[in-house]
Amino acid sequence: NAGVMQNPxxxxxxxxxxxxxxxxxxxxxxxxxxxxxxxxEGLKFMVYLQKENIIDESGMPKERFSAEFPKEGPSILxxxxxxxxxxAAYFCASSxxxxxTMNTEAFFGQGTRLTxx
Amino acid sequence: xxxxxxxxxSLSVQEGRISILNCDYTNSMFDYFLWYxxxxxxxxxxxxxxxxxxxKNEDGxxxxxxxxxxxxxxxxIVPSQPGDSAVYFCAAIRAGSARQLTFGSGTQLTVLP
Numbered sequence: 001n002a003g004v005m006q007n008p009x010x011x012x013x014x015x016x017x018x019x020x021x022x023x024x025x026x027x028x029x030x031x032x033x034x035x036x037x038x039x040x041e042g043l044k045f046m047v048y049l050q051k052e053n054i055i056d057e058s059g060m061p062k063e064r065f066s067a068e069f070p071k072e073g074p075s076i077l078x079x080x081x082x083x084x085x086x087x088a089a090y091f092c093a094s095s096x097x098x099x100x101t102m103n104t105e106a107f108f109g110q111g112t113r114l115t116x117x
Numbered sequence: 118x119x120x121x122x123x124x125x126x127s128l129s130v131q132e133g134r135i136s137i138l139n140c141d142y143t144n145s146m147f148d149y150f151l152w153y154x155x156x157x158x159x160x161x162x163x164x165x166x167x168x169x170x171x172x173k174n175e176d177g178x179x180x181x182x183x184x185x186x187x188x189x190x191x192x193x194i195v196p197s198q199p200g201d202s203a204v205y206f207c208a209a210i211r212a213g214s215a216r217q218l219t220f221g222s223g224t225q226l227t228v229l230p
Contacts, residue, residue, distance in 0.1 A: 004160070033217055042121075042206055042220035043161070056215040091160050095216070106218065108153075108160030 004029075004094050005074075006109035013082050013116050021077040021112045025094030032075045033093045033106060034060075034067060043091060049075060082116045089113050120144045121209050123221035131229050136194040138224050140207030143188065147209040151218065152181060152192045155204045164205075165192070197228045 005024040013019050025032050030051050035043040045059040049069035060067065064082075069075040079086055090113075093106035122141045130136045138152075148169040153161035167174040167181045167190070174181050180193045194201055204225050208218040 006160075035218070035220075040222075042123075042222040043218070045217040045219065048215045048217055056217065059217070093160075093218075105151075105163050105166070107163070110158070110160045113158075 004092055004107050004109035006090075006092050006112050008112060009110060011112055011114050013114065015083060015116055016081050019079040019082050019086070019114055019116075021079075021090050021092075021114070022074040023077070023092030023094075023109060024074040025092075026107055029094035029096050029107075031095045031097060032069050033095075034075075034077050035091045035093065037089045037091065037111075039088075046077075079114075082114070084116050087114055087116045118143075119222075120147075121207055121219050121221040123207055123224050125224050126222070127225040127227070129227045129229060130197045132199055133196045136192075136197045136201065136226055136228065138192040138194075138205050138207075138226065140190050140192075140221055141188055142190075142209055144209070144211060144219075145188070146211045146213070147219070148212040149210040150181070150183060150190050151208045151210070152179075153206045153208060153220075154201075155206060155223070161206060194226075197226075199228045199230050202226060202228050 032049045034046040037043045047060045047067045048056040064080045066078045089111045091111045093108045095106045151166040152164040154164050155161045165176050165179045167183050183190045204223045206223045207221040
C-alpha cells in the first residue's frame with residue numbers, strides 16, 4: 001500500500017510563472033489536506049478537499065492559489081504568478097475520513113519544495 | 118495569533134534519559150491532540166494522539182499527557198534513542214471543524230549518544 005505521493009519533490013519557478021503541485025492520496029483515502037511550511041515555522045493549513053469538492057479553503061490565500069481534487073487523478077495545488085514569498089515546503093496529507101471522526105490520522109507525503117527565483 | 122505553541126525550539130538529551138517536549142494551546146475548542154515527528158526533507162509522521170476526554174495515552178516508549186485546565190500537553194520519550202533525533206510537532210484539531218490540524222512551530226530534539 002503506497003503512501004501519499006507528492007510530485008515533484010523539488011520545483012523551481014521564476015517570478016510570475018505558475019506552479020503545479022500534485023498529490024496522490026493513499027489508496028482508499030478520499031480526503032486530502034494541503035499544508036504549507038515556511039522556513040523556521042510549523043505547518044499551516046491551506047485547504048481541505050474531498051473528491052470533486054472543496055470543503056474548507058479558509059487557510060488558502062484568496063488570490064493566485066487554487067486547489068482541486070478531481071474524480072480521477074491526483075489533487076492539484078496551483079499557484080499562479082508566483083512570488084518569492086511563495087517559496088516554502090508544501091505538504092499534502094490524506095485520511096480515510098474527515099469531519100466528525102475523532103480518530104482521524106492524517107498521513108503526510110514527503111512534500112514539494114518550491115523555490116521561486 | 119498562534120493557537121498552538123511550542124516554546125522550546127530545541128532540546129538536547131543524553132541517550133537513555135527521558136525527553137520531555139512541551140506544548141501549550143489557547144483554543145478551548147480543541148478536542149484532539151497529536152504529535153508528529155519530522156526528519157529533514159520528509160513529511161511529518163504520526164506518533165501518538167490523545168482525546169480531550171483523557172489525560173494520558175501511552176504507546177511503547179512514547180507517552181502523551183494532557184492537562185486541560187492548564188491547556189498544556191507534553192510528550193515523554195523514555196528511554197531516548199539517537200534515532201529519535203528529529204523535529205517534533207504538536208498539533209490540535211478543533212471540535213466541529215473539518216478536522217484540519219493546527220500545528221505548533223516544532224521542537225528540534227537531539228539525542229546525544
